[in-house]
Amino acid sequence: MLDDDATVVPAIGHFFFNPAKGAAKPANVLAPPAPWIDFGHTALEDPFGLTSEGGETTTLGTWQNKSLRNVTSPRVRAVTFVAQQWDEQSYKLYFGANGAMSGRYFRVPVNPVETTGTLMVVVEDGIEQLGMYFPNVSIAQADDIEFNAEELAGLPLRATILGTSGQNWPFEISPKGDLLAQTLEVTPAAPSVVIGATSQLAATATYPDTATRNVTAAAAWSTSNPAIATVSAAGLVTGVAAGTATITATYATLTDTAAVTVTVS
Numbered sequence: 079m080l081d082d083d084a085t086v087v088p089a090i091g092h093f094f095f096n097p098a099k100g101a102a103k104p105a106n107v108l109a110p111p112a113p114w115i116d117f118g119h120t121a122l123e124d125p126f127g128l129t130s131e132g133g134e135t136t137t138l139g140t141w142q143n144k145s146l147r148n149v150t151s152p153r154v155r156a157v158t159f160v161a162q163q164w165d166e167q168s169y170k171l172y173f174g175a176n177g178a179m180s181g182r183y184f185r186v187p188v189n190p191v192e193t194t195g196t197l198m199v200v201v202e203d204g205i206e207q208l209g210m211y212f213p214n215v216s217i218a219q220a221d222d223i224e225f226n227a228e229e230l231a232g233l234p235l236r237a238t239i240l241g242t243s244g245q246n247w248p249f250e251i252s253p254k255g256d257l258l259a260q261t262l263e264v265t266p267a268a269p270s271v272v273i274g275a276t277s278q279l280a281a282t283a284t285y286p287d288t289a290t291r292n293v294t295a296a297a298a299w300s301t302s303n304p305a306i307a308t309v310s311a312a313g314l315v316t317g318v319a320a321g322t323a324t325i326t327a328t329y330a331t332l333t334d335t336a337a338v339t340v341t342v343s
Contacts, residue, residue: 086254088126099194121232125159131154158220160232174187174189175190190218192218197212214248215237219235220234260285270341274317276315279314279315281327301323303321320340
């Protein structure tokens, strides 16, 4: 089905890193608390890449059957980006986590150690986001440094996506939507409506900074018993027959309900 709202314009993006492998996803994906850190400025021209190597398919056969079965080589994926802040944090990612400042200069290690931990990439498209969660990555230099007088200089980085023992998935990616909403509330919570009459419900999302937003039009509405009460895509309830029905609003990954009572008069 065509869904125009599901398209993404990656207007703004953020790279967040936690030095602990398998760190839980933060509740506020745009302002995660310590020990999460923000990688800061990254390249606009080539903001994000999700690359892969391997995955080649080979057809094996016998003398009797030339195409007996396929085997596919393991696929190794990586996130690529360019850090554009020339500071100790970026130097450790590019030159090695075992490097360190000595006075005003950063000492580049002979045998660099890659930076390991959890990576979060968040793309902002208006008031909605697209999130990518990588619980085990190893970050290191991806390419050489090149200076161009007409461009911002950067440090090309590669975050190899590693597996986790006992876990059959290497990363997660969300559908485009509101990843910041923390709770959803439907009001009124227990409306009463006469048969043939209507009652308007509202859905309100609450955010980490305690701000609220009316998401009635954006929520998906459903009824537990359409023979008793129906609900429109805009949250308008219509009484059909005497009885009770549960109306559910779903927004992003959040849900809340209202218990509707339909009366004869």
